[in-house]
Amino acid sequence: MRQFWMWTAIALIVATNAVVLAGVAYNRAGEPEALVIMTERELTVAYTVEENSGVELRLDWRQHRKWSSYPGDPGSAWFNQKKLEALGYDCSRPMSDPSARLEYEKALPRKAFAVLEYEGEAWRTWIAEAEKDRARIAAQIGRQEATQKDLKQADQELDRLRRTDSRLIAVDVGLDPAALRRQYPDRGRYIIAPAEVRLTIVEERTEKHGARDPAHLRGVISSILVNYINVPTELGNALDFIRQDRLLSSGPHEPRYQVTVKYGRRHEPWIEAIHPIK
Amino acid sequence: MTEERQQSKALVNRAEAQHRVDQILVFREELDRLERDGVIALPADQRQHLRSYHEETLATLTRDFDVDTTVTEKQMSLGMRIVSLLGSLALAASVFFFFYRIWGLISTPVQVLILIAAPLLAAAATEIVSRKEKVPYFTTLIGLIAFASFVLNLGMLGSIFGITPTQNALLVWGGFALALAYGYDLRILLVAGILCLLAFLSATTGTWCGMYWLSFGERPENFIPAGLLLFAVPALISHRRFQEFPGYYRMFGLLAVLLAILILSHWGRGSYLPWQPDRVETVYVILGFAASALVIWTGIHWKWQGITNLGSTFFVIQLYTKFFDWWWDWMPKYLFFLLLGLVAVLLLLVFQRMRTHLREAMA
Numbered sequence: 029m030r031q032f033w034m035w036t037a038i039a040l041i042v043a044t045n046a047v048v049l050a051g052v053a054y055n056r057a058g059e060p061e062a063l064v065i066m067t068e069r070e071l072t073v074a075y076t077v078e079e080n081s082g083v084e085l086r087l088d089w090r091q092h093r094k095w096s097s098y099p100g101d102p103g104s105a106w107f108n109q110k111k112l113e114a115l116g117y118d119c120s121r122p123m124s125d126p127s128a129r130l131e132y133e134k135a136l137p138r139k140a141f142a143v144l145e146y147e148g149e150a151w152r153t154w155i156a157e158a159e160k161d162r163a164r165i166a167a168q169i170g171r172q173e174a175t176q177k178d179l180k181q182a183d184q185e186l187d188r189l190r191r192t193d194s195r196l197i198a199v200d201v202g203l204d205p206a207a208l209r210r211q212y213p214d215r216g217r218y219i220i221a222p223a224e225v226r227l228t229i230v231e232e233r234t235e236k237h238g239a240r241d242p243a244h245l246r247g248v249i250s251s252i253l254v255n256y257i258n259v260p261t262e263l264g265n266a267l268d269f270i271r272q273d274r275l276l277s278s279g280p281h282e283p284r285y286q287v288t289v290k291y292g293r294r295h296e297p298w299i300e301a302i303h304p305i306k
Numbered sequence: 307m308t309e310e311r312q313q314s315k316a317l318v319n320r321a322e323a324q325h326r327v328d329q330i331l332v333f334r335e336e337l338d339r340l341e342r343d344g345v346i347a348l349p350a351d352q353r354q355h356l357r358s359y360h361e362e363t364l365a366t367l368t369r370d371f372d373v374d375t376t377v378t379e380k381q382m383s384l385g386m387r388i389v390s391l392l393g394s395l396a397l398a399a400s401v402f403f404f405f406y407r408i409w410g411l412i413s414t415p416v417q418v419l420i421l422i423a424a425p426l427l428a429a430a431a432t433e434i435v436s437r438k439e440k441v442p443y444f445t446t447l448i449g450l451i452a453f454a455s456f457v458l459n460l461g462m463l464g465s466i467f468g469i470t471p472t473q474n475a476l477l478v479w480g481g482f483a484l485a486l487a488y489g490y491d492l493r494i495l496l497v498a499g500i501l502c503l504l505a506f507l508s509a510t511t512g513t514w515c516g517m518y519w520l521s522f523g524e525r526p527e528n529f530i531p532a533g534l535l536l537f538a539v540p541a542l543i544s545h546r547r548f549q550e551f552p553g554y555y556r557m558f559g560l561l562a563v564l565l566a567i568l569i570l571s572h573w574g575r576g577s578y579l580p581w582q583p584d585r586v587e588t589v590y591v592i593l594g595f596a597a598s599a600l601v602i603w604t605g606i607h608w609k610w611q612g613i614t615n616l617g618s619t620f621f622v623i624q625l626y627t628k629f630f631d632w633w634w635d636w637m638p639k640y641l642f643f644l645l646l647g648l649v650a651v652l653l654l655l656v657f658q659r660m661r662t663h664l665r666e667a668m669a
Contacts, residue, residue: 029489029547030436030490032489033485033486033488033489033490034429034432034433034485034489036485036489037429037452037482037485037489038426038429040482041425041426041456041459041482044460044478045422045459045463048460048467048469049418051469052467052469079403079406079407080406080407080410081406081407081408081409081410082406082409082410083410084465116516127580130580131580133575134575136512136516136517136521136524136525137517137521138516138517138518139518224518224520224521253470253471254469254470256465258465258466258467260414261409261410261411261412261413261417262414264410294470295470296467296469296470297468298467298468
């Protein structure tokens with residue numbers, strides 16, 4: 029009887045690893061689902077401890093332009109009630125109904141697929157908006173409606189957007205990755221990755237010019253499920269200078285390396301190449 | 307074959323053998339007392355025959371099962387089990403940290419090879435070590451390392467190849483731990499297996515309700531059907547060869563259920579029920595008291611002592627936490643603790659009365 033359990037344990041190890049490795053082979057077989065060349069701005073070296081000799085890159089992506097943004101930020105208006113309903117959330121009851129509000133507050137996260145756009149229209153729109161904000165603040169200084177500090181902050185935001193912040197921006201979500209790929213066919217610019225999404229309530233707001241924005245539902249991508257990508261040992265040497273250069277590692281700075289990332293049939297990523305940027 | 311050897315062979319495992327030894331030791335003590343008090347006086351030849359029989363039985367059981375025949379041996383065995391457990395945990399941690407230290411220095415194929423080989427070798431070592439000892443001290447050590455290696459195996463493959471997390475890993479880990487537990491009579495691995503299965507069942511229940519599996523903790527109710535299923539395992543699957551295992555299933559199954567109810571009695575917002583949190587908490591407070599009382603009754607009825615204690619503990623915790631919610635903010639502290647003490651006295655009186663009633667009913 030003991031032999032039976034021992035062989036069961038061994039068979040479990042062998043079978044599980046076979047299934048896992050078969051899945052990896054399937055993911056990486058054929059043409060990649062996406063092939064994107066990004067930089068340190070989008071793939072930063074993940075924090076690690078000295079005990080860990082491995083290296084991972086963290087996928088830095090954004091949904092809102094401002095770091096202090098709330099779900100009601102107009103930049104994420106695409107993740108509206110209609111999109112939530114497409115993901116399976118029941119949003120039919122009005123916000124004025126107290127029991128409906130409770131239901132929305134308690135809504136659970138779901139799995140979906142997020143579309144991440146790299147250095148595309150969304151990023152250029154953000155830069156254009158930041159430029160408009162800066163121009164507006166500059167004009168307001170003359171009328172003493174804004175300060176030099178406000179202008180400096182606007183300059184810093186614009187500079188970060190142009191030079192150091194991630195250009196990987198979430199632009200859509202859906203349940204069917206194939207349908208999303210048909211809608212976003214450029215495999216060199218759009219990544220379709222598994223994500224966790226949540227429903228949130230945007231509370232009623234009164235704009236500066238007096239218009240009321242009633243309470244409504246909005247979605248948020250709470251996480252990309254595979255957010256850390258392992259750097260194969262064979263490519264790890266390309267990042268040695270990063271690990272040695274501790275001073276430059278902290279704080280915003282120009283990107284120092286370029287990374288070729290592929291996504292496979294199961295929308296799971298791997299790193300193909302890393303090159304320093306001279 | 308002598309009669310003692312025949313009896314020894316009739317015993318299925320060490321637990322039964324230890325129980326037999328304990329019976330013999332208690333019998334000897336009681337017989338001595340009866341003889342001293344003049345209640346009974348065995349003829350010399352019968353006393354000698356009895357003593358010889360017991361000595362041979364103890365010797366056979368010690369040889370076949372390595373049982374403890376004295377209090378000192380029992381204490382040492384307990385100490386060895388604790389040391390075995392702590393050693394296992396330390397070695398398991400060492401396996402994890404060793405791999406983290408070296409994985410960045412070796413190629414991907416070698417990483418995969420080491421990750422797969424480690425649990426295989428540890429499982430084989432568990433079998434080899436178990437053949438050399440009757441009491442599984444070192445077997446526990448190696449078995450836990452095998453389990454830790456398997457967890458590391460799948461966890462690291464997931465990191466290396468960017469695999470989307472899935473709850474199926476919990477099922478596989480649980481199955482592996484249970485295979486070792488049943489193969490080598492290892493309690494610690496039984497607990498590990500039960501906990502993995504509990505997590506898997508709870509996560510799967512959560513996905514059936516539409517949520518992403520990693521967030522299954524956001525709804526404690528996910529643990530209730532999982533806990534009940536684990537509680538029912540001994541009733542569904544016979545454990546004649548593993549007489550101590552059913553207790554673990556019942557204990558952890560009920561622990562999951564009672565803990566979920568306790569949490570929801572304080573956090574109504576975490577419930578699937580579409581009601582206001584206050585109402586949900588009231589429902590779960592009542593359910594908590596009812597469930598605790600039912601668990602106590604079940605433990606008494608089926609003579610599962612650990613279950614009775616579990617029910618009593620949760621009953622008291624439920625009561626005290628509710629008192630805290632209701633009175634702590636406004637009641638003078640001395641009065642609050644006085645009330646807690648008086649409630650404890652009241653509960654003692656109630657349990658004493660129940661105990662007397664049960665004794666009379668059995669008489």
